[in-house]
Amino acid sequence: MKQEHDNLRAAMQGAVEQGQDRQRKDIAWRLAGALRSFWIDYGYVHEGQQFVERALGKREGITASVRAKALHAAGWLALVRGDFRRAEALCQESLALSRELHDPREMASVLTLLGWNALWLGDAPLATSLLEESLALSRGAGDKVRLAYTLLPLALTILTHGDHSDSPRVRSLLEESLLLLREEHVQSGMAHALYDLGLWHFQQGNAATARSLFEESFALLRALGQRLWAVQPLYRLGKVAAQVGDLPAAYAFYKQSLALFQELDDQQSSATCLEGWASVVARQGHAAWAAQLWGAAEARRAAGGPSYLPQILALTLPGERADEERMRAWVCAQLGEQAFAQALAEGRAMTPEQALAAGQHTMLASPPNAPAGADRPQGPSPAYPNELTEREVEVLRLVARGLSDAQVAETLVISPRTVNAHLRSIYSKLGINSRHAATLFAIKQQLI
Template identity: 30%
Template sequence: MTAVITSTSRGRQMGRLPAEVTSFVGRRHEVAEVKQLLSASRAVTLTGVGGVGKTRLALRVGHEVRRAFRDGVWLVELAALQCPDLLAQVVAEALEIRGRTAGAPMTVLTEHLRDKQALVILDNCEHLVGECAVLAETLLRAAGEVRILATSRQAMGLVGEQVVPVPTLSLPECPEWDVPRPWLGAPVRGDPGEAVRLFAERARAVLPAFAVTEDNREVVAGIVRRLDGLPLGIELAAVRLRALSAQQLLDRLENRFRLLTGGSRAVLPRHQTLRALIDWSYTLCSDKERLLWERASVFAGGLDLEAAEAVCSGAGIAREDVVDLVIGLVDKSVLLREDHRDGVRYRILETLREYGRERLLASGQEDRLRRRHAGYYRELAARARAELFGPGQVAWLTRLQVEHANLRTALNTFSAAPSGAETCLSMATDLLYHWITSYYLGEGRGWLERGLAAGEATGEEVRARALWAGGWLAIIQADIPAATALLRESRRLGERLGDESVLGYVALFSGMTAMWDGRAGEAIERYEEALPRHRGTGDPIGLSLALVRLSLAHSFLGESSAAVAAGEESLAISDAYGEGWHRAYTMMALGVEVWRQGDLARAAELESQSLAFNRSMGDWQGVGITVEVLAWIAASGRQCQRAARLLGIAQNVWSSLGAAMSGFGHLTRYHDECAALCRETLGEAGFAAAVRRGGRLPCDEALAYALQEDIPGRDGNGQGEAAPLTRREREIAALVARGMTNREIAASLVIAQRTAECHIEHILTKLGFSSRAQIAVWVGERARQAESGGEEPGGERRDSRNRLGG
């Protein structure tokens, strides 16, 4: 495996790692050691005290080795997870396995990773060390090319596990530094050590003019020594330079540690050193800031100002004072400010959150604050549901995704309360669109099943609504028997209650189960039963959903005018409310019918608009079905190379969802006809190669290809202009045109043969070609253009159109 760490992957997905927002200081030895161990071992655990930088080290290693893992490097953050039973589900969500199969999360996870070459970073395992060990061992046994990098305060105890104790940052070896360090300001002598470099970097973020000089170097060295080179301690201390001089800071560190330790710090565990630091930071806060710190510890995954005001105010904190207290805690680095698409949020480091939680528990206020937290997010879920069908839809769904950890914590609070089952079930039902449009469908179904299992502890109205919601999730997961059973019970309760809304949704989703089984006539009857019920209750969501499905059903039976009429009515409803999600699915349905009528350009336009919206929402069910339809349209236009690649892209989407044609199984015949036509046109080998190339495209590139965003021009064969080749790719293309083999190209350029092969694959993908001969023709055409003045110096075409048909 040693070679793997230095290889270059052509994988389709590089995973999800957060960007580094501050400089990474030091750790060269540790980074190299962890990379080497990952080459030889499949499980590596970084251990050490809280605040020592285990997570940061793991992320840096992940960034440096990501090209060695074909299927990506994935971060799984476990700090906010309180329920061990959700561990496998959380890992699946972090890997963007959308959980749309009905299987157990661990089964879904192992099946997904079985043939993957990926690195999974399990971060903050210490509170779930036993469960993480079982999960890691299960994954390693099931997936031979998966590696795990874990961070924990203790080793997991896996067979073959390599444990790397993460030390504190290196300290100045002696007072004399004789090597110039211009980045620190004035030249100083000697190696300052990693701890000093970190302090200088963070201090300069607070005071841009700060520098380590001859005058203050001893004071700085004293500060980092007092903090034992602990990164978190250094960063918290550097913030105090806003108000203190370096000498004042050192003086207070000295006094504070003497007070807290009562003796030599050398005999105390490093954890006690961290606690002393946090105690010191705590005492520097005002009484109200300390109170807010404690109360903020009930949040998971961060909070915004509105949540802080709602949950943390009262009993000593006026609501209007919360904003100033938040600013104070941000200044003291207790809360970290983060910019999100929906606004500013605040994150509290897990070590500080745990400290605040202990203080809150000691005060006897934890239960009260947890109830307030749960109540706030219960109301948030209800507001999101009430305002879902309208111009604020995208903002609400985005906000729910950001707040997912808090929503989960609130559901857990209600679930654990003796009389909270009904509230938990109602909240889980309100979050229905959150489960569907994000990575959490499997978890959402789990919450509904847990609440429904409470039986008589939940009221009939709440239960009836949860049953049809669970039925929809089961349909998306292709679990039709479960969906049928849930809808049957929901209908029984709806009839008993005389609830038209419940009966409308039961009819709607019963129509979907009928379509799944190919009973289109029966499905139309159910949809037409649902329409007057939703009109009668004034429910635009149910009405729009029923019309979309009615349009698809009529189209399936060849009833074009009825299909278009239903689709146009659905569009009118969405437009009247300024709504986007149902509108996107309506355009998809209309695109299918317009394609069947032979208007390929209009059909492609409808599907592309739908795909663009679904991409922005991260709705992969919508992405999958629109890419599928675009493939059918391309095949109908005899663009079989493009169609096959789109099928490869769609195949990846369906694989990640765990269900082919998720929710649209009745359209499978169109997929089969498209694949058959492409095989006939391209040949079996050519078809397989094109599908493979589509499947190898990274996610962003794949969707850009589907939307033809990198194809500003078209030629007579409908092939788009190729994305520009890099300088190296143009060089390799020229060697291909000379008839050189991959081995000869590698030897000529002094690169690995595998690297040459990767470059050629990229060239074929960018140009839309399936053979090396096409590359040779393309190179010749470019040479002729250059001779006739059609190419700019440096090899870029003036002509925006690719004249070759691919």
């Protein structure tokens, strides 16, 4: 279909420009309903929304079923561009038509979209209610694909707004979705399920498993040519690499992600990418570079425009936003308010590419996991109880989740001997001598 894009554009233009003709209007509405996945998956969201909005302005004589599907598609396009209120209005109109038509499959699809919209607006109870209703309809209709696609936002709602006790259910929902999509051979859906399962493992501290899932998701999406979605696992691969200390790989992933966002003219997600790398840089002690990156991010946000990937902005995993704010406060304290403001101003004057490259040679000169030298100050550590270090808390969290020393070592990309040394230090600081006591401490301190 991409190869015939020019011909398709011509047909679309003819349908809307000669839309007073009933047949032309009908064609325009049917195209609006049919091309939603093409526009979104291949990065033509703005073009699609422009066409759909023009088509929707000419409704007379269009059947209810055609209107329902086109309004549903228009809702998706509005949602992906971050226009959540418009998306909700379009979806509610589509849902009303689908109920009148007694079409459970279309109702389920629209309810899923409304669930996504509620999730991105931060209304987890509403999202859960809408998605549960959609699941019931899909199960009743025996529609495995719609069921699988609805399990994903339900799992993400719980992942981002639930607590640790919900973790097993999140994994179960994601694995059920992936199984259904594999059975139905839906590659695009499989890629999304793999990505979401990677998010779960990343939150659990399973860096190696998360990386593998993100890599598989990215490979599928790249093979399908779906650049809008492929940037999701690419961005997260950068976070995984940074977490395990592979800074050259992390930088490469962030750089590729930023290039894709810029190609899509998505300034909001470009800002998110710059902010993410700023936190990595700050943790390595490069305060001035971090401030420049935040300044460049501020300029991107001030430029306005929609985000074509609200998942990255809205689906921030618990703790990530607080970590960024803590790092920013530390950088400001390190530089002093005047120097911090100066560095922010310098960043605002840079292009995103210039900001990302500003300090790469200095920071990336050290090998992965190399200790900071005397000339490179360490980033701040959180105020953890009993003077635990950040690495000790990482080890403690994984041990409390039942991982063996070998599994902790694999996850953190360190040796089992190093894990054992961290545990001895943890036991000493806490005055305990068992994994059970360590787990109780972690729970009491809400570290897991």
